Amino acid sequence: MPFDIKDPNYKEKIEDSFYRQDFMNLMGVKLTRVEPGFVEVQLDYKDDLTQQHKYFHGGVIGALADTVGGYAAFTLTPPDSTVLSVEYKLSFLNPGDGEKLIARGEVIKAGKKLSTCSANAYVVKDGLEKICATALVTIMNFYNKSDH
Amino acid sequence: MPFDIKDPNYKEKIEDSFYRQDFMNLMGVKLTRVEPGFVEVQLDYKDDLTQQHKYFHGGVIGALADTVGGYAAFTLTPPDSTVLSVEYKLSFLNPGDGEKLIARGEVIKAGKKLSTCSANAYVVKDGLEKICATALVTIMNFYNKSDH
Amino acid sequence: MPFDIKDPNYKEKIEDSFYRQDFMNLMGVKLTRVEPGFVEVQLDYKDDLTQQHKYFHGGVIGALADTVGGYAAFTLTPPDSTVLSVEYKLSFLNPGDGEKLIARGEVIKAGKKLSTCSANAYVVKDGLEKICATALVTIMNFYNKSDH
Amino acid sequence: MPFDIKDPNYKEKIEDSFYRQDFMNLMGVKLTRVEPGFVEVQLDYKDDLTQQHKYFHGGVIGALADTVGGYAAFTLTPPDSTVLSVEYKLSFLNPGDGEKLIARGEVIKAGKKLSTCSANAYVVKDGLEKICATALVTIMNFYNKSDH
Numbered sequence: 001m002p003f004d005i006k007d008p009n010y011k012e013k014i015e016d017s018f019y020r021q022d023f024m025n026l027m028g029v030k031l032t033r034v035e036p037g038f039v040e041v042q043l044d045y046k047d048d049l050t051q052q053h054k055y056f057h058g059g060v061i062g063a064l065a066d067t068v069g070g071y072a073a074f075t076l077t078p079p080d081s082t083v084l085s086v087e088y089k090l091s092f093l094n095p096g097d098g099e100k101l102i103a104r105g106e107v108i109k110a111g112k113k114l115s116t117c118s119a120n121a122y123v124v125k126d127g128l129e130k131i132c133a134t135a136l137v138t139i140m141n142f143y144n145k146s147d148h
Numbered sequence: 149m150p151f152d153i154k155d156p157n158y159k160e161k162i163e164d165s166f167y168r169q170d171f172m173n174l175m176g177v178k179l180t181r182v183e184p185g186f187v188e189v190q191l192d193y194k195d196d197l198t199q200q201h202k203y204f205h206g207g208v209i210g211a212l213a214d215t216v217g218g219y220a221a222f223t224l225t226p227p228d229s230t231v232l233s234v235e236y237k238l239s240f241l242n243p244g245d246g247e248k249l250i251a252r253g254e255v256i257k258a259g260k261k262l263s264t265c266s267a268n269a270y271v272v273k274d275g276l277e278k279i280c281a282t283a284l285v286t287i288m289n290f291y292n293k294s295d296h
Numbered sequence: 297m298p299f300d301i302k303d304p305n306y307k308e309k310i311e312d313s314f315y316r317q318d319f320m321n322l323m324g325v326k327l328t329r330v331e332p333g334f335v336e337v338q339l340d341y342k343d344d345l346t347q348q349h350k351y352f353h354g355g356v357i358g359a360l361a362d363t364v365g366g367y368a369a370f371t372l373t374p375p376d377s378t379v380l381s382v383e384y385k386l387s388f389l390n391p392g393d394g395e396k397l398i399a400r401g402e403v404i405k406a407g408k409k410l411s412t413c414s415a416n417a418y419v420v421k422d423g424l425e426k427i428c429a430t431a432l433v434t435i436m437n438f439y440n441k442s443d444h
Numbered sequence: 445m446p447f448d449i450k451d452p453n454y455k456e457k458i459e460d461s462f463y464r465q466d467f468m469n470l471m472g473v474k475l476t477r478v479e480p481g482f483v484e485v486q487l488d489y490k491d492d493l494t495q496q497h498k499y500f501h502g503g504v505i506g507a508l509a510d511t512v513g514g515y516a517a518f519t520l521t522p523p524d525s526t527v528l529s530v531e532y533k534l535s536f537l538n539p540g541d542g543e544k545l546i547a548r549g550e551v552i553k554a555g556k557k558l559s560t561c562s563a564n565a566y567v568v569k570d571g572l573e574k575i576c577a578t579a580l581v582t583i584m585n586f587y588n589k590s591d592h
Contacts, residue, residue, distance in 0.1 A: 023205035026174070026196040048174040052295060057171035058218075058233045059211020066206050085206045086410060087434055089237040089385055089533040091560045091580050093553040108578060109537040113409065114382060114436070116535045116578070134552060134560070136535050136580060138383055138434065140410070147200060234558060235582055237385040237533055239412045239432050241405040256430060257389040261557065262530060262584070264387045264430070282404060282412070284387050284432060286531055286582065288558070319501035322470070322492040344470040348591060353467035354514075354529045355507020362502050381502045385533040443496060 003037040003110060006078035013079075014039065014071050017147050024067065027060060031071075037107035039071040045099045056096030056123065061103075061133045065090055065119040068105025069137025073115035074147075076107060082147040086114065086138040094132045098125035105137070115139045151185040151258060154226035161227075162187065162219050165295050172215065175208060179219075185255035187219040193247045204244030204271065209251075209281045213238055213267040216253025217285025221263035222295075224255060230295040234262065234286040242280045246273035253285070263287045299333040299406060302374035309375075310335065310367050313443050320363065323356060327367075333403035335367040341395045352392030352419065357399075357429045361386055361415040364401025365433025369411035370443075372403060378443040382410065382434040390428045394421035401433070411435045447481040447554060450522035457523075458483065458515050461591050468511065471504060475515075481551035483515040489543045500540030500567065505547075505577045509534055509563040512549025513581025517559035518591075520551060526591040530558065530582040538576045542569035549581070559583045 007013060011034045018024065018031045024041075027049060033040035041064055043049070043056075051057040066088050074083045105119040121133040155161060159182045166172060166179045172189075175197060181188035189212055191197070191204075199205040214236050222231045253267040269281040303309060307330045314320060314327045320337075323345060329336035337360055339345070347353040362384050370379045401415040417429040451457060455478045462468060462475045468485075471493060477484035485508055487493070487500075495501040510532050518527045549563040565577040 017200050020200040021205060022195050022198045023208060047170050050170045052165050052168040057169060057211065058214050059207070060171060062210040062214060062236070062238075063205065063207020066210060070206075084243075085240055087237065087239040087383065087412075087432075088210070089235070089580060090210075091235040091552075091582060092233055093560055095232075108535075109575075116383075116537055118578075131553075134562075134580065136383075136533060136578065138535065235531065235560075235580075237432060239404075239434060241412055256387075257427075264389055264531075266430075279405075282414075282432065284385060284430065284531075286387065313496050316496040317501060318491050318494045319504060343466050346466045348461050348464040353465060353507065354510050355503070356467060358506040358510060358532070358534075359501065359503020362506060366502075380539075381536055383533065383535040384506070385531065386506075387531040388529055391528075 003076050003107065005036050006076065010075045014075060018071060029064065034075060036075055037072055039068045039075065040102065040104045041068055043101045056101055058092060061096055061101065061121045062090050064101060064103035065121055065133060065135040066137060068103045069117035069119040069135065070139050072105035072107050072117045073139035076110045077141050080144055080146060082142045082145050084140050086140050088135050088137040090133055090135040092133050094130055096123050096132050098123035100124040102129065113141060115141060151224050151255065153184050154224065158223045162223060166219060177212065182223060184223055185220055187216045187223065188250065188252045189216055191249045204249055206240060209244055209249065209269045210238050212249060212251035213269055213281060213283040214285060216251045217265035217267040217283065218287050220253035220255050220265045221287035224258045225289050228292055228294060230290045230293050232288050234288050236283050236285040238281055238283040240281050242278055244271050244280050246271035248272040250277065261289060263289060299372050299403065301332050302372065306371045310371060314367060325360065330371060332371055333368055335364045335371065336398065336400045337364055339397045352397055354388060357392055357397065357417045358386050360397060360399035361417055361429060361431040362433060364399045365413035365415040365431065366435050368401035368403050368413045369435035372406045373437050376440055376442060378438045378441050380436045380438065382436050384431050384433040386429055386431040388429050390426055392419050392428050394419035396420040398425065409437060411437060447520050447551065449480050450520065454519045458519060462515060473508065478519060480519055481516055483512045483519065484546065484548045485512055487545045500545055502536060505540055505545065505565045506534050508545060508547035509565055509577060509579040510581060512547045513561035513563040513579065514583050516549035516551050516561045517583035520554045521585050524588055524590065526586045526589050528584045530584050532579050532581040534577055534579040536577050538574055540567050540576050542567035544568040546573065557585060559585060
């Protein structure tokens with residue numbers, strides 16, 4: 001489904017906003033792809049990101065899912081807008097057992113006030129990608145309001 | 149609703165497990181209350197935990213909600229058991245604008261295979277507690293399986 | 297938490313709207329309580345409402361939860377407004393085994409654009425009420441728009 | 445993703461179970477496709493299925509989503525098994541404005557104890573299909589237990 005691009009500088013907007021999230025920097029998340037209605041991030045394993053069985057913590061996976069959902073919606077809003085998560089729902093499918101996490105967010109419906117996004121998280125082990133969580137994310141769009 | 153306590157050492161079990169989650173230590177989360185079917189954690193503000201508007205990141209709030217849901221369920225399982233999050237759903241109610249987060253998880257239904265928990269997150273600003281998110285968390289219980 | 301009442305005729309508004317939902321009439325749902333930020337409905341058992349084990353169908357329980365969430369939010373909006381469900385999440389806690397369902401919706405946060413509600417469904421068996429499902433419901437408020 | 449078929453009579457099993465749900469018959473839902481890990485149902489418009497604006501009621505849409513999620517999981521379980529919905533989360537994307545609803549459920553992860561399914565509902569207007577809701581559904585599998 002081709003999306004209408006309202007901000008020609010959406011890539012710069014997303015990159016600028018993304019790295020102003022100190023929590024993403026604390027975890028070490030990298031923004032790896034930005035397309036209209038789509039965002040991908042990656043995160044290498046480190047012990048600091050684990051739960052008690054030394055897998056990626058569910059909270060890390062949830063944070064990535066929430067983030068890629070929000071930024072996927074943000075690719076489609078006009079200049080001088082910002083977004084906020086309203087809610088998300090995350091189902092864990094497989095343990096976060098691997099050397100890297102990849103999360104991909106995609107807009108399902110870009111509404112005026114609200115956007116609904118799907119977000120999937122994958123764990124990479126020995127180079128093989130396996131889905132570890134899937135989420136639905138509701139995002140509210142705010143206009144005439146800076147993201148800064 | 150009074151719960152049946154199957155592990156007399158549930159407090160030690162929770163404390164031991166909680167601090168083996170490196171991700172909780174990275175964020176600086178403290179376990180502040182453990183009761184049958186109930187767990188509370190607290191987390192002081194630091195820049196490392198913020199999103200682009202310098203509020204607590206939604207991913208931090210979600211991680212706390214997921215965690216207190218899981219540990220609330222874990223207070224009620226027998227020795228030699230462990231728990232895993234199946235899924236959670238989180239609604240954001242107010243921005244995470246304050247000096248501290250408190251999250252409280254509570255078991256709604258303690259089933260044999262699955263437990264359903266409610267988790268609420270509060271942000272404390274100038275000493276006043278305000279709800280910032282509410283979640284429902286589904287937890288799977290595993291028996292004859294170590295948490296280590 | 298006391299709510300601000302913006303429509304003094306909120307009870308009439310809810311009753312009028314509720315019974316214009318043909319699907320509620322098909323199932324036989326009765327609106328039994330309307331308070332600021334709170335709505336209760338009841339539904340007597342009949343075979344037509346069952347799943348394959350002859351319990352109340354999960355879809356019936358979900359429909360009641362969605363409905364009481366929406367109407368709880370609608371009690372708090374001004375005249376010339378209407379509401380729409382954005383999303384809901386429902387956890388089943390016990391089978392719908394009984395002679396009656398009761399669902400109660402309650403506003404957790406009454407926002408300008410969105411309201412977040414909690415909805416619980418109870419099954420009554422031999423006169424005893426038991427929770428069978430709990431839900432979180434997100435409702436969008438529309439102003440200067442008729443509910444008709 | 446090809447699924448392992450554990451019950452060669454899965455189609456008959458699903459059809460038999462589906463039409464024993466009196467609530468589906470009350471609404472008039474037809475089971476239109478059954479594949480391994482996939483189920484589709486259809487429902488023609490009638491006034492009895494509407495909310496106050498005469499669109500398909502959200503509760504109807506939710507009931508279909510829940511149902512196709514559960515039956516998609518049920519296609520993959522062995523003989524002498526049954527399934528139960530644990531929880532579902534549904535996001536409404538467009539109003540249920542049309543002459544027919546179609547809901548399609550698909551297994552994302554077929555686990556031993558739990559299966560996670562995605563369910564999408566479409567409204568058909570003037571012959572054109574448009575997505576109206578998307579859901580994630582968690583299903584519990586029970587073995588050595590009859591569906592009757």
